[in-house]
Amino acid sequence: FYPILLFLFLATQYSAMKPAILLCLLGLVCHPVKAQIHLDNWMFYKASDSLSVSEVTLPHTWNIEDAFDDVPGYFRGQGVYETTINIHELAAHRYLHFKGANQLTRVYINDSLAGQHRGGYTAFDIPISEFLREGKNQIKVLVDNSHMESIPPLDADFTFYGGLYRKVYLMEENEISFNRNYGADDILLKASPGNEQGGILNLDMRIRSQEDTEVILIRKITDQEGLRVDSDSLKLPVKAGITAKNLSLKLPEVHVWSPSDPYLYNVELKLLDKNGTFMDRFEHKVGFRTVAATTEGFIINQDTLKLIGVNRHQDLEGFGNAVPVEEQLKDLMMIKEMGGNFLRLAHYPQHQEIYEMADSLGLVLWSEIPVVNKVPTGAEYRPYAETVLQMQKEHIAQSINHPSLVFIGYMNEIYLRMVFDKHSPEQETEIKNKTLELARELENLTRTMAPDHLTAMAIHGHQVYNETGISSLPMVLGWNLYYGWYVGAIEDLGPFLDEEFAKYPDRPLILSEYGVGSDSRLHTEYPEKYDFTEEYQLKYHQGYVEQVKERPYVIGMAAWNFSDFGSEFRGDTKPHINQKGLVSYDRSPKNTYWWYKAILREEKPLVHIWKDLPIHVGSTPDRSIKVITNRPVRLDLNGENIGVFEPHNGMIQTQVTLQPGSNKIKAYINKIVDSVQLYWQTPGLNKKGGKLELNFGASTYFTDRERSVWIPINKENEFFKVNEDVRNFRTSSNIRGTDEDPLYQTAMGHLSHLMIPLENGTYKVDLYLASFQKNKSIAYELGKEETGSVLKATHASQVRINNAVLDLGNTPPLQARRLTTEVEVSDGNIVISTDKGEYFGLNALRISRVK
Numbered sequence: 001f002y003p004i005l006l007f008l009f010l011a012t013q014y015s016a017m018k019p020a021i022l023l024c025l026l027g028l029v030c031h032p033v034k035a036q037i038h039l040d041n042w043m044f045y046k047a048s049d050s051l052s053v054s055e056v057t058l059p060h061t062w063n064i065e066d067a068f069d070d071v072p073g074y075f076r077g078q079g080v081y082e083t084t085i086n087i088h089e090l091a092a093h094r095y096l097h098f099k100g101a102n103q104l105t106r107v108y109i110n111d112s113l114a115g116q117h118r119g120g121y122t123a124f125d126i127p128i129s130e131f132l133r134e135g136k137n138q139i140k141v142l143v144d145n146s147h148m149e150s151i152p153p154l155d156a157d158f159t160f161y162g163g164l165y166r167k168v169y170l171m172e173e174n175e176i177s178f179n180r181n182y183g184a185d186d187i188l189l190k191a192s193p194g195n196e197q198g199g200i201l202n203l204d205m206r207i208r209s210q211e212d213t214e215v216i217l218i219r220k221i222t223d224q225e226g227l228r229v230d231s232d233s234l235k236l237p238v239k240a241g242i243t244a245k246n247l248s249l250k251l252p253e254v255h256v257w258s259p260s261d262p263y264l265y266n267v268e269l270k271l272l273d274k275n276g277t278f279m280d281r282f283e284h285k286v287g288f289r290t291v292a293a294t295t296e297g298f299i300i301n302q303d304t305l306k307l308i309g310v311n312r313h314q315d316l317e318g319f320g321n322a323v324p325v326e327e328q329l330k331d332l333m334m335i336k337e338m339g340g341n342f343l344r345l346a347h348y349p350q351h352q353e354i355y356e357m358a359d360s361l362g363l364v365l366w367s368e369i370p371v372v373n374k375v376p377t378g379a380e381y382r383p384y385a386e387t388v389l390q391m392q393k394e395h396i397a398q399s400i401n402h403p404s405l406v407f408i409g410y411m412n413e414i415y416l417r418m419v420f421d422k423h424s425p426e427q428e429t430e431i432k433n434k435t436l437e438l439a440r441e442l443e444n445l446t447r448t449m450a451p452d453h454l455t456a457m458a459i460h461g462h463q464v465y466n467e468t469g470i471s472s473l474p475m476v477l478g479w480n481l482y483y484g485w486y487v488g489a490i491e492d493l494g495p496f497l498d499e500e501f502a503k504y505p506d507r508p509l510i511l512s513e514y515g516v517g518s519d520s521r522l523h524t525e526y527p528e529k530y531d532f533t534e535e536y537q538l539k540y541h542q543g544y545v546e547q548v549k550e551r552p553y554v555i556g557m558a559a560w561n562f563s564d565f566g567s568e569f570r571g572d573t574k575p576h577i578n579q580k581g582l583v584s585y586d587r588s589p590k591n592t593y594w595w596y597k598a599i600l601r602e603e604k605p606l607v608h609i610w611k612d613l614p615i616h617v618g619s620t621p622d623r624s625i626k627v628i629t630n631r632p633v634r635l636d637l638n639g640e641n642i643g644v645f646e647p648h649n650g651m652i653q654t655q656v657t658l659q660p661g662s663n664k665i666k667a668y669i670n671k672i673v674d675s676v677q678l679y680w681q682t683p684g685l686n687k688k689g690g691k692l693e694l695n696f697g698a699s700t701y702f703t704d705r706e707r708s709v710w711i712p713i714n715k716e717n718e719f720f721k722v723n724e725d726v727r728n729f730r731t732s733s734n735i736r737g738t739d740e741d742p743l744y745q746t747a748m749g750h751l752s753h754l755m756i757p758l759e760n761g762t763y764k765v766d767l768y769l770a771s772f773q774k775n776k777s778i779a780y781e782l783g784k785e786e787t788g789s790v791l792k793a794t795h796a797s798q799v800r801i802n803n804a805v806l807d808l809g810n811t812p813p814l815q816a817r818r819l820t821t822e823v824e825v826s827d828g829n830i831v832i833s834t835d836k837g838e839y840f841g842l843n844a845l846r847i848s849r850v851k
């Protein structure tokens with residue numbers, strides 16, 4: 001308790017105490033990397049509503065709720081954060097370090113503008129010494145996530161949550177320190193494995209001093225076991241201002257870094273003044289490795305390695321983008337655990353700790369800036385280009401020393417909007433030219449700042465990139481391909497890649513994105529494109545992995561996406577979420593995640609029974625069972641061994657015959673077991689509590705919140721008869737007023753008469769209703785066939801259900817409604833009908849026996 005009090009006291013009474021001493025007193029670190037105080041507690045309000053002030057702690061975003069509610073859009077405007085600090089003694093080198101704020105940030109100290117920063121994904125420093133006074137000082141930070149033509153991304157398939165969503169620190173430097181540039185220590189580490197004689201570690205740094213003097217630099221390199229590899233102490237003359245020093249160290253034979261053996265050395269640099277007083281410290285891990293991208297594959301050190309992994313967005317259910325770092329690091333552990341060796345940080349630089357984690361886990365990184373979908377033209381071009389160039393400098397300076405960082409990207413599907421939107425030929429030429437101009441600048445900048453890295457760009461499946469020549473700029477070209485989803489079929493992937501390779505035989509290609517939406521509530525035995533089932537997701541990923549493995553010139557692949565993520569404008573089956581994750585938005589693994597693990601980690605026996613429906617609703621007891629595994633597996637059904645099965649491509653599939661009621665299925669590899677409970681329920685209403693749950697116009701089973709399974713119903717079915725001219729309808733838009741959208745997104749329309757044979761009794765009938773509008777297509781759906789169709793507001797104003805009459809009323813389109821009534825069945829049927837043959841539409845129907 002006492003140390004906490006002391007900490008709080010010191011933290012609030014922050015003074016010009018020598019930083020090292022301060023932190024030493026706080027008992028945190030006795031050789032701090034930098035003197036830093038977390039500024040975690042703030043008062044927050046929206047600029048438009050200064051009366052609603054709340055206390056917040058960082059990380060924080062103001063869009064956690066409104067980016068997921070039923071009202072289209074989310075707050076994009078200005079948020080204000082305020083806090084105060086106490087300064088006891090003025091000092092020359094204080095600054096605020098922001099790890100990331102989305103997206104335009106203005107910092108005021110005691111109401112004077114101290115600085116501003118554009119861009120939501122890179123860290124930045126704002127020097128504040130000249131604005132501080134002794135005593136209390138107010139810090140006010142205005143963060144703005146409005147659309148601004150000068151800040152990327154201008155358009156993208158993810159939510160631009162606003163706020164101070166990463167941490168903020170108050171920093172102090174001594175009179176002599178390592179220089180800071182682009183929000184990072186101005187030190188470049190280059191670790192070359194060299195040969196048997198040893199490796200070379202090059203340190204390229206800039207030292208800042210108030211006067212001409214001499215400094216002492218202590219270097220210490222330790223290996224992963226903490227053993228000293230080299231250390232020395234150098235006296236270096238420095239000038240007032242900034243002095244550059246380039247020093248090389250020869251190390252005896254080095255242990256190289258690779259994804260399978262991510263061996264790291266630690267570099268510690270201490271800066272003392274000429275009297276030996278501590279001034280500054282820098283510490284970073286390094287890995288010795290070489291990389292090359294060739295048309296025979298990706299080569300790390302001397303080995304060819306097929307890169308297989310995922311893309312990652314940084315948000316998480318319940319947090320928006322304000323996700324505690326510990327939570328974020330779990331993602332990387334899951335990716336590594338799955339057997340991934342590759343991670344694309346799409347579409348923006350992520351938290352520094354993500355890069356550190358990739359270093360120590362052994363993940364090859366592709367990191368990029370969010371220049372997505374379009375580049376502005378006209379007067380807006382130059383300010384945008386300036387922001388982007390600055391952003392790339394920050395991005396590189398902040399991440400370049402990480403051995404995991406291999407690919408540095410700068411554009412994603414940059415002609416997407418141009419292809420999708422309508423433009424005059426002149427406008428189109430202008431867009432092509434400006435985009436190309438910016439790409440050239442970014443390519444040159446990246447090659448200059450990061451000469452040992454591989455430049456990269458991701459493009460969508462369109463020839464405009466080849467026509468303009470933009471696709472020839474980067475060292476590695478990434479294709480984002482969605483054959484079998486937005487366009488074509490799964491097996492179109494390979495031929496497309498072959499054609500590209502034939503045209504450009506010197507170009508190493510990478511599949512930078514591929515994926516399909518899936519929803520763990522939706523399952524089918526007959527997967528098909530756009531059904532959002534996990535079964536189609538697996539089929540797609542299996543097809544892609546197979547086609548990429550056969551092609552050495554495709555150096556790697558990154559699934560889109562590791563996790564479902566927030567994309568506010570999306571509908572699909574979980575509105576506001578892009579559902580292409582291998583894990584759900586809350587990070588629970590989907591079945592395909594397990595499949596990747598089975599095939600990528602062959603050394604590790606894995607058995608995972610395919611999780612689909614908790615209940616088998618069918619009139620026959622036969623059902624197919626799937627097991628994901630990389631070993632022969634023994635299956636038991638209700639305690640009885642039903643055989644040992646050999647996996648094919650990570651899967652076993654077999655038929656079982658269930659017993660009525662509860663069934664237990666167990667799968668074994670020796671002592672490794674997975675089991676599921678499966679209930680066989682014959683669809684029927686012959687006793688009290690019996691239910692029939694039907695999802696009209698659907699092609700897949702749906703498990704609802706109560707774990708009930710809804711049966712997909714088309715015109716031909718075993719349950720009821722309908723008038724001849726019914727039609728099925730479907731939308732992918734958000735249905736307001738429900739989170740069980742799949743029950744409302746399909747319907748049977750043009751209904752006038754529906755008859756369900758039932759035993760006599762009393763039943764509760766729930767009609768699930770929603771009318772549709774025509775779907776608006778989104779830019780990503782370039783080649784997608786229209787799935788939305790118009791389900792007109794019901795014509796009929798009421799329906800008759802046996803002895804009951806239900807008013808259908810009038811509600812706006814895309815609004816979920818449920819009408820409930822109780823009916824008597826005395827002649828063996830429920831009949832739902834309209835007067836005079838008028839039409840109505842029905843989305844889903846639940847009938848439950850009351851008596």
Ligand code: GCB
Nearest residue numbers: 157412413480513578580780
């Ligand atoms: C893409 C984009 C990515 C989207 C993805 C999708 O090609 O690069 O940002 O989220 O497609 O799901 O449509």
